[in-house]
Amino acid sequence: MLNSFLPAPLPQRWARPTYIHLLPALSRHYHAMAVTKLLNLLAVSSLAILACSYGATPVSALSVDTHQFPRSPIRGHAILAKKKRAANGKRCKPRPSSAPAPPASVPKPTTPPPPPPPATKPASTKAPAPTAPSTGGGGGSSTPTNGGSNSGSNGGVGKVGLAWPIDDDRALANFKTNKVSPVYTWSPYIPRKAKELGFEPIPMLWGEKQTSEFKRLVVKGYAKTVLGFNEPNQQGQSDMSPQRGAQLWQQFIQPLKAQGYSLISPACTNAPSGKKWLQDFFAACHGCTFDGVALHFYGTDPQAFIDYMKDFHNTFGLPIWPTEYACMNFGGGTQCDREQVFNFMSKTKNFMDNTSWIAHYFAFGTMYDMGNVNPLNRLLGDDGRPTDLGYMYIN
Numbered sequence: 001m002l003n004s005f006l007p008a009p010l011p012q013r014w015a016r017p018t019y020i021h022l023l024p025a026l027s028r029h030y031h032a033m034a035v036t037k038l039l040n041l042l043a044v045s046s047l048a049i050l051a052c053s054y055g056a057t058p059v060s061a062l063s064v065d066t067h068q069f070p071r072s073p074i075r076g077h078a079i080l081a082k083k084k085r086a087a088n089g090k091r092c093k094p095r096p097s098s099a100p101a102p103p104a105s106v107p108k109p110t111t112p113p114p115p116p117p118p119a120t121k122p123a124s125t126k127a128p129a130p131t132a133p134s135t136g137g138g139g140g141s142s143t144p145t146n147g148g149s150n151s152g153s154n155g156g157v158g159k160v161g162l163a164w165p166i167d168d169d170r171a172l173a174n175f176k177t178n179k180v181s182p183v184y185t186w187s188p189y190i191p192r193k194a195k196e197l198g199f200e201p202i203p204m205l206w207g208e209k210q211t212s213e214f215k216r217l218v219v220k221g222y223a224k225t226v227l228g229f230n231e232p233n234q235q236g237q238s239d240m241s242p243q244r245g246a247q248l249w250q251q252f253i254q255p256l257k258a259q260g261y262s263l264i265s266p267a268c269t270n271a272p273s274g275k276k277w278l279q280d281f282f283a284a285c286h287g288c289t290f291d292g293v294a295l296h297f298y299g300t301d302p303q304a305f306i307d308y309m310k311d312f313h314n315t316f317g318l319p320i321w322p323t324e325y326a327c328m329n330f331g332g333g334t335q336c337d338r339e340q341v342f343n344f345m346s347k348t349k350n351f352m353d354n355t356s357w358i359a360h361y362f363a364f365g366t367m368y369d370m371g372n373v374n375p376l377n378r379l380l381g382d383d384g385r386p387t388d389l390g391y392m393y394i395n
Contacts, residue, residue, distance in 0.1 A: 142279035144265065144290040144316055158182075159353060160394055161362040162199070163324060169193040171384035175366065177394045182360050184227055184323070188214040206230045207238030211252055220259040227294060227323065228253060228266035233277040238266075242280035246288070249281075254288050267294035267323045270308060275315070282316075292359050296324040298373075300336050302347035309351075309358065319359040322352070326364040326377040341376045345392055363393055 158181035164172065165185055169192055172183070176197050183191060183199045188210060190201030204227040205214045218226060231237035232245050240248070245266060253263055266281065268274030274295070282288075293316045297305050305325065313320050327336040327344035336344060345363070352358040364370075366379045379390035386394060 142283050144282045144288075144293065144318060146290070146318060159358065159360050161202075161323075161360045162366050163362040163364060164191060165365075165367055166380075167191070168384060169197075171380060172199070173197055174385045175390070175394055180394050182225070182362075184362070186230060188217045190223065200224065202227055204228075204230065205248070205252055207232070208240065208244075208248060211248070214252060218256065224260070225262040225264060225291075226253060226256060227264045227321075230267060231269050231296065232266050232281075233268045233271065233273045242277055243284045245281050246285035249285055249288055257289055262291040263289060264292040264294050264321050265290050265318075267296050267321070270295065270297045270299070275312070278316070290318060292319040292321045294321040294323045297322060298324075298326055298328040298330050300327055300329050300333075300340065300344070302344045302351075305344075305348050306351050309355075313357050319357050321359050322361045324362060324364045326373055328364075328374045328377065335374050336376060338376050341374070342389065342392070345389060349393065366390070 157179060160177075160180045161182040161184070162172075162175055162180065163186070164183050172191055172193065176199065181198075181200045182202050183194055184202040184204050185191065186204055186206055188203040188205065190203060191199070194201040201223050202225045203214065203218050203223050205211065205218075207229055228249065229238040229240065229245060232240045232242075257263055265278065268277050278293070282290075293312055295308075295312055297308055299305060309320055309322065325348070327341045329335050349361075352361045363379060364373055364377060368380060368382065370378050377389070378387055379393055381387045381390070
C-alpha cells in the first residue's frame with residue numbers, strides 16, 4: 001500500500017544513490033495522508049447516518065406541532081385562514097329548499113280590507129252555553145225564526161245597497177240616489193259621512209277576529225241592522241263550523257235584538273255547502289232570531305241567479321239579502337263579456353226591484369281594485385264616479 005503513494009521512478013540519468021536516506025521520511029508522510037483520508041470518510045459516513053435519523057414526525061391536521069423543526073408562522077396562518085374561510089363558506093351559504101315557494105295569496109271577492117283594519121284579537125274566545133229554546137226562538141230546526149221585520153219593499157226604492165271597502169267619502173257621495181240606501185264595509189266600521197249623505201250604514205261581524213271591535217262599536221244607536229259572518233262555509237274567509245257560528249251569534253249578535261237591531265244571517269257562498277251550512281247553523285242556534293237571510297252568488301246565468309234566490313226564500317221563509325253577486329265564473333270557464341255583464345245586471349236588477357221578499361241587494365263591486373273578480377263588473381271608475389254599469393245599478 002505504501003508503494004502506491006511513491007512517485008514514479010526517476011529517469012536513470014537523474015538517479016542518485018544519496019536519495020536512499022529519504023525513504024523513512026516519505027513513508028511517514030504518506031502514512032499520515034492515508035489516515036487523514038480514512039478519517040474524512042468516516043466523518044462523512046457518520047453525518048449521513050445522523051441525518052437519516054431526523055425524519056419528519058407525522059401529525060394530525062388538528063394537532064399542535066410537536067417536532068423540533070419550526071413551521072413558518074406565515075405559511076401556517078395562511079393555511080388555517082384558508083380552512084376557516086372554506087368552513088365559514090359552507091356554514092353561511094343558504095341551503096337550497098326542495099319545497100316550492102308558497103304561491104301568492106289570491107284575494108277572494110269578499111276580502112277587500114275594511115277601513116280601518118279590524119281588531120286582530122277577539123274580546124273573548126269563550127262563548128256562553130247555548131240557552132234553552134224559547135217561544136218563537138230558533139234552534140232545533142233548519143228553518144230560522146223571523147225576528148219580526150217587514151218582508152221587503154217594492155219598486156226598488158232604497159233597495160240598492162253598496163258593498164263599500166274604500167275610505168273615500170267624496171266617491172261615496174257620487175253614488176247616492178233615491179234608490180240607494182244601505183252601505184256596509186265588511187267590518188263593524190261605517191263610512192264617516194254615510195249618515196250625513198243619507199245612507200243607512202250596516203255594520204258586519206265579519207268573523208271571529210272582529211269580535212272585540214264589533215262589541216266596542218256596535219251599541220244602541222250606532223245603526224239599525226247588523227250583518228252576520230262572511231262566507232263561514234269557505235276556507236280563507238270567516239271559515240267556522242255552524243256550531244261555532246251559533247255560539248258567536250248568541251254571544252255577540254243576538255243581544256242586539258233587545259237594542260232594536262234587525263239581525264241578518266251569515267252570508268254563505270253559492271257552493272253546495274252554503275245552504276247546508278245555514279241549515280245546520282239555524283238548527284244549532286237556540287234562542288236566535290233572524291230578520292233576513294244573506295247570501296252570495298257568482299255565476300254567468302241571470303236565470304240561475306233568480307232560481308237561487310227563489311230556492312232560499314222557499315227554504316228559509318225570510319226576506320233575502322244578496323250581499324255579494326256578479327257576472328263571474330269561478331269554475332274556470334269563459335268569463336262574461338261586456339254585453340253579458342250588462343245583461344246580467346239588467347235582468348237580476350229588474351227581478352229584485354219587483355220582488356217584495358228581496359229586502360236589499362249589493363252588487364260586486366264598488367271599488368277601484370276588483371281583485372280576482374271580472375273587472376267588467378266594476379261599478380266605480382278611477383275618477384270616483386260610477387262607471388256605465390254603476391249608473392245602471394244605482395238608477
